[in-house]
Amino acid sequence: MRPLHRAWTLRHAGVLATLLLAGLPTRAQHEPHWSAWVQEGYEAPERVLARLAALRPPAGADDWRRHWWRTRGVVAAAGHVEAAADEALAELRGWSGPQASLARADARLVEAVRAEREGRVQDVEAAASDAEQAYAAVCAPAQLPGCDLPTWWRLLRLRALRAESQGLWIEARSLQLRAAEVADQAGDLYLQAWSLAAAAVASQRLGESDLAREQLASAQRLAVRDDRPETGVRVLLNRARVEERRGDPAAALRALDQALDTLRSHEMPRLRALVQANRADLLGRSGRSREAVASIEQALPVVRRFDDRRLDPLLQFNLGLAHLALGQVKPGQAELGAAVAQWERQGAQGALREALRQGGDALHAVGEHAQALAWLHRERRLTEAQDDANRDAALRELRQRRDQEAEHLDLDRLRAENLLATARLESQQWLRRVQWLIGGSLLAMAAMLGLLVVRLRGGQGPEPGARRAPWWSRWTRRRDPLTGLPHRRQLLAQALQQAQSPAGLRGSLVMVDIDHWARLSERLGAAAAPAVLAGMASRLRDAVRDADRLCRWSDSSFLVLLDETAPEALDQLAQRLLAAIGDTPIAHAGDHLAVTASVGVVAFPLEGEPAPVDWERALARVELAVYAARADGRDRAVRLIKLTARGDEERALLSHEFAQARQRGLVHWIGLERQSGETAAKLSTKLA
Structure with a gap:
């Protein structure tokens, strides 16, 4: 082919390819980053719902449509857009055809997200647990069609939040660590850092300070690698909780102030309200009650705009503590009582226990001794119930760990036996070659080996008809292969x-x-x-x-x-x-x-x-x-x-x-x- 002709052909081939590709849906059209849209929708649900509505699904793409309805439902449920959430639930519940079971799991996810925003703790666990089992079945150990790792992560996080709200810290940590592993598989640094930092809070609550530091350090390293500001803010939020639990409120406040500085140049009102709610709690405990009230007044409108009933009682409770500290006893009592009643209705046993303890101390300090004593007795009963639940969780974790160790030991044994079997096979092949090459000399060699074996056994030969495994096989079965100690x-x-x-x-x-x-x-x-x-x-x-x-x-x-x-x-x-x-x-x-x-x-x-x-x-x-x-x-x-x-x-x-x-x-x-x-x-x- 002449150069001019070749150039003409290549140019027109490129034009033809461009035209063909223009007629095909792009990857962005077919596979939007659903997880990123859920994260964006947490702060701006109406904007994300409008962008979703502008998408056009490719023909025959049932999987795409299911992802679309799930994303729409989660964004709407988290953002208090009830009509859109109800529409998504109806569509997912009535799904027919392929992946109907996953569509029902997606509906349960939407229900769990709504229940979490509304503070209905028990409903969160019931819905999230059902859906998590469905996703675990298609995502582990291999990722089958329909698997969506960020969705699995969200279900694990919801279950961990429920456990945390009830003071079940062993279960909460286990779920957060599983979520971190899933996020790692998905390659999402934001989700992984968030889960590891939350696991550090659970470790600190369990008294394992060294482990909490390690988990926070791992989360911080991931946040440095990620370019999203919310990643660092999530880590700082959990760092503040760890520092406060260690007895260093000054370090906790520094972490929250750093988080607020990060958010100043970003439009993230809900995340800022979460930081302000935690900051108000620390300010109140540090005797800076007027600053606490100011922080609460900034956060409360955002929380109520999104109908976030998980944060609402926390802000109301901290406002009550601040009013008590400022000498405004009657408003403070009313706000404390309203917050405690909300947590009681929600079944948030962990938050309720902390509120009864802190509120009882504050009421005692202003002379309301009868109410303080009543709250103290309620707190003790709750503590005993949570200790029982934590004990059961620890027992389950211990049994699971022992079962896993037993499985590992069995795998080690099988590997050793496999190596020995391979060695025996190679030995047999080698012996056959030697027999073919030197014939009768093998008999003499066998006799010499027999004498040597008898010598090694101390002159005690096997009983007639008995078959003994090779000495190295018996040694491996009785010894730990790494240390040489008895098994x-x-x-x-x-x-x-x-x-x-x-x-x-x-x-x-x-x-x-x-x-x-x-x-x-x-x-x-x-x-x-x-x-x-x-x-x-x-x-x-x-x-x-x-x-x-x-x-x-x-x-x-x-x-x-x-x-x-x-x-x-x-x-x-x-x-x-x-x-x-x-x-x-x-x-x-x-x-x-x-x-x-x-x-x-x-x-x-x-x-x-x-x-x-x-x-x-x-x-x-x-x-x-x-x-x-x-x-x-x-x-x-x-x-x-x-x-x-x-x-x-x-x-x-x-x-x-x-x-x-x-x-x-x-x-x-x-x-x-x-x-x-x-x-x-x-x-x-x-x-x-």
Whole structure:
């Protein structure tokens, strides 16, 4: 082809392609960024609804139409545009044909969003839970047709908000962390940062300050990478909640002031009202009541324009506190009572509990002692109910974690067996080649190998007809492949055998848990962390006695089973274990990392523990001892010496509500601090 002809052809081919593409719907027409429109619609619902109405769906695009109706319904429900929300609900509920089940789930999402705005807590959970199950089915483990990850994220967030509003912090954190994982899969930094920051609030409420800091730091890193101002504001809002819970209201106010500065150049009235509501709460607690009133008066019109009944009682309650502080008792009482009544109708048990506590203190300060006492009694009853619910949630989480660990162990076993099977197959193929090449020489070699095996077995051959697995197979089944320690199944079998005897478990359990292992392993990296853990195991193996049974129990914990041992010997063992981990830093990449451990020790029978003691109770008690060591600052050991719990309720507190068990004096222990070298153990009796 001549150059001129080729140029003419290419030019006209380009024109033809342009004409053809012009006749096709663009990606923007077919696949709008539905999640971004939901976020924009939170602040400007009418504008987004108008833009949605201008869209024209492609022919035969049922999936597109479902996304469109879901987005319209969510924006309208969140923005208090009731007619549009009702229209979307009717369309989604009556959906027929493909993806009808997901359309019904979308309708439940719209119902949950409306219920959340109206403060109907129980309705949020009922609707969001149903819809979340439907999306989980098409989004995990693989993303099937119909999956929309941001929608799944919203359902998890709604469920987490419901749990948080009822004071169920363990459940709330679990849901927020799942939401963060879903946002990560979706590649949405805004949603991921928001969920991680909210999880940090739950961690702080559970008393896990270090974990809360780590989660906030992760959220902040994501916010820096994202260019949307609302990402940073969401992180700052949750940072303020964490700082306030830590007892640093000044740091919390700084975070909220920074959030307001960020919003000054952006038209986000609802997010600004949320910041002002939280700021008013802190100003009131800091004695700056007039500033609190001014902040509330700025936020209240926006909140009521969108009929946000979740924020309305918070603003009304803080206004009541401010009026009480300014000496305006009657208006303050009325506003507090109205806010408490709203939270009670909504079923927001967590907010109600905090309001009764704060309001009771404020009423007492202005001389309204009878009402203050009545609120105190209500707050105590609510606290007991929430503690029961948190205990149940902790038990469910513990069971789920143990099930997951068991699955991981089974997978490790299957991998090891697969490797062994592959090795045996390759060995057989090699032997066949050798047999083909050297013939009769193989018989002599087999005889020599047979003599060697007999020698290795100490001269004891197998019984006639018996078949034994190769020694390396038996070793792998009995040993943890990473540390070389006996497998936990070995220790568990011995412990269960003892526990099933009429006398129950008699002996001692010692658990060693590496402090801050998740953070340490992240710093070490995936390649180095297993080697370091194996080194820790070697140190522990040198510290225990020959008769003690040591195994790796979980990712970062080790368990020792001992026969009946004198208390002094147990304390000495605990000191050796602490020193084995903490005395020598880990050398890594030219640096030396300090590593410590929390050690729990329990001897059975334990005073105050009903006999016989089964394995589950024994394990729960040694975990309690580890928790006590962590609560006292880590890098130490705790040996339980006595329980004073009476009845099932108090015994349940020992397993799931350590702080309350400690306050009630249900557990007594001996604390041991790590002493370097041969220094004698420093003992201090602890009563908790």
